[in-house]
Amino acid sequence: MMQQTGIIQERYHRQVLLKEFGEQGQQRLAExxxxxxxxxxxxxxxxxxxxxxxxxxxxxxxxxxxxxxxxxxxxxxxxxxxxxxxxxxxxxxxxxxxxxxxxxxxxxxxxxxxxxxxxxxxxxxxxxxxxxxxxxxxxxxxxxxxxxxxxxxxxxxxxxxxxxxxxxxxxxxxxxxxxxxxxxxxxxxxxxxxxxxxxxxxxxxxxxxxxxxxxxxxxxxxxxxxxxxxxxxxxxxxxxxxxxxxxxxxxxxxxxxxxxxxxxxCGIGVDAKEIDSKQLEALIAQEKLLVIDVREEGELPAITGVQHLKMPLSGLKEQLHTIDADTVVFICQSGKRSLQAANWLAEINTRINIYSLKGGVLHWKTYKQ
Amino acid sequence: MELQITIFGQLTDITGSSNIRIPAVSNTDELLAALKQQYPALGTAKFVVAVNKKIIQGNTALAANSSIALLPPFSGG
The missing domain is CATH 3.40.50.720 (NAD(P)-binding Rossmann-like Domain)
Known part of the structure; x- marks a missing residue:
């Protein structure tokens, strides 16, 4: 036992030497x-x-x-x-x-x-x-x-x-x-x-x-x-x-x-549904469809080929209650901010069918070419 | 007169540099508005502002020699 204690003391010798640390520091660490x-x-x-x-x-x-x-x-x-x-x-x-x-x-x-x-x-x-x-x-x-x-x-x-x-x-x-x-x-x-x-x-x-x-x-x-x-x-x-x-x-x-x-x-495993550009094109035929671009003012490229509103994500929370449609599709640059927007709306509205465009405007542009 | 701002983490993807300068403004509300105009993507990015090495809450006065930093959260381990 004595010998083992000796080995332990030797193991920690260099830090026990420090006056701020000492044997008390070692004891505290051990406990x-x-x-x-x-x-x-x-x-x-x-x-x-x-x-x-x-x-x-x-x-x-x-x-x-x-x-x-x-x-x-x-x-x-x-x-x-x-x-x-x-x-x-x-x-x-x-x-x-x-x-x-x-x-x-x-x-x-x-x-x-x-x-x-x-x-x-x-x-x-x-x-x-x-x-x-x-x-x-x-x-x-x-x-x-x-x-x-x-x-x-x-x-x-x-x-x-x-x-x-x-x-x-x-x-x-x-x-x-x-x-x-x-x-x-x-x-x-x-x-x-x-x-x-x-x-x-x-x-x-x-x-x-x-x-x-x-x-x-x-x-x-x-x-x-x-x-x-x-x-x-x-x-x-x-x-x-x-x-x-x-x-x-x-x-x-x-x-x-x-x-x-x-x-x-953190938006993992959320309920909001993501759709791809092909599904969006199919939805565009619907009467009460609302497409919302949640990118900030001035972000490019512009969305073409579908009527849409602009509601930048930075001010979206205050505008959520004004959204009225049977189906809403959120769009952003790459599909991440739009997913957040979709989740926000889903939290306060269970009636609307809410979607986020996967891959965002960039995917839509490529699809439409 | 210009203010110098230190940009941390992935916010540099938006600003292109970890040190940016903008024309002097008198408080942090004006600073944020100017930054968001110049870098729209900052409008949705998550970050806190430190002025003279203190995280600020609400609008804070700025002086020409204020040290300003934008700090985003990151989670890597």
Whole structure:
């Protein structure tokens, strides 16, 4: 036993040497329980450093398996791991790095029920997820359950980090961006690309915030948003403040949280029907058809070959109640804004047949040529 | 006089650059109107505005030396 304690002390010697950290810091880490959501680009570096530093209990949630396009940034995995569950490979690799810690794996898709079930038994949550639906769900769960959340996100060459604390003056993600963008409005890594080392930097920063939070060293990014640009080494920290009005978008209790469909809020699996140009042409014959262009003033090309109204998306919500027809088709440039418009109208009107033109004006132009 | 604005994330797809200049205006409402006229797609893009490294709520006065940034959400992990 004495010998094992000696080895443990030696393992952490270089950080225990730091007077701000010391044996007390090590003890606090050993007693801490950290839940890492997503074992991807952000989760991998975060997990590596949290495990190496000696966080006593690490929970890992991820339902995905390793694929070859993960490997340029998800540094826990190798070519031989392709096809394996990420949480299981991660557990094995982290155990090899530090056998003294407990690792709990949850190979499941995070939903509202699982948030409520899991978060309570952890001290702090690290968000390394890769989509808005999950991020808003995690944010709301942490606010409801009073759990500190270390947020990190990446896109192309840029990253964001913030700590959402739990006291009354603490901001959360809704204070920054009250409502999620719909699917397609903001491109994800698969669509926009990401430099492999970037999540390495941002995920490591998240691990650093977690370690500071647990040990009480220094200052965390509470009520601040840190942004980093890898191409120019530019960084900026902006101050955030509580926006009371934004809080109305959040579920007020666990019951409301459980019944919130976060994917739907992000326009995933929505009811609005998409039609293609051929179907639109068929609809044009209908008498009470209303076609609405939701692009902003001045956007080209103009829509030809079909009568239409212009209602830019930026002012559409105020005009929704004026829309009256049997059938409405929304059109935009590529079919994403029109889908959002269709969903907005569907929320307040169940009588009208509502459609969004898939592929937008660009598809229509090609079709009509 | 011109204001310098730092553009973050995929908003640069709209503005074409991460640093843009526009003729001076006196507050953020005027700034947003001018930006949306010059870059219509900003009208539907999601972003917050930071003035002198603080996220603003509502119309905020601008000075010639104000540092202005447009920050969009992103979700990659």
């Amino acid at each position: 801490a329980k950290v839940l890492v959501l997503g074992a991807g680009g952000l989760g991998c570096p975060a997990l590596l450093y949290l495990a190496a530093a000696g966080v006593g209990t690490l929970g890992i949630v991820d339902f995905d398996t390793v694929s070859i396009s993960n490997l340029h940034r998800q540094v826990l995995y190798g070519t031989e791991d392709i096809g394996q569950l990420k949480v299981l490979v991660a557990e094995q690799k982290l155990k090899a790095i530090n056998p003294d810690i407990n690792i709990l794996t949850y190979p499941a898709k995070l939903d509202t029920a699982l948030c409520l079930e899991l978060f309570d038994s952890y001290d702090i949550i690290l968000d390394g997820t890769d989509n808005f639906a999950t991020r808003y769900m995690v944010n709301d769960a942490c606010v409801l359950l009073q759990k500190p959340l270390v947020y990190g996100a990446v896109s192309r060459f840029e990253g964001q980090v913030a700590v959402f604390a739990t006291d009354k003056t603490a901001v959360n993600y809704r204070d920054l961006f009250p409502q999620p963008p719909v699917e397609g409005e903001v491109l994800n890594c698969a669509e926009a690309g990401v430099l492999g080392v970037l999540p390495g930097i941002i995920g490591s920063m998240q691990a650093n915030e977690v370690i500071k939070w647990i040990t009480g060293m220094g200052e965390v990014l509470k009520n601040q948003l840190y942004t980093y640009h890898a191409l120019y080494n530019q960084h900026m920290t902006v101050e955030l403040s509580v926006v009371e009005e934004n809080r109305k978008w959040m579920p007020k209790n666990e019951q409301e949280f459980l019944s919130t469909n976060y994917e739907w809020l």
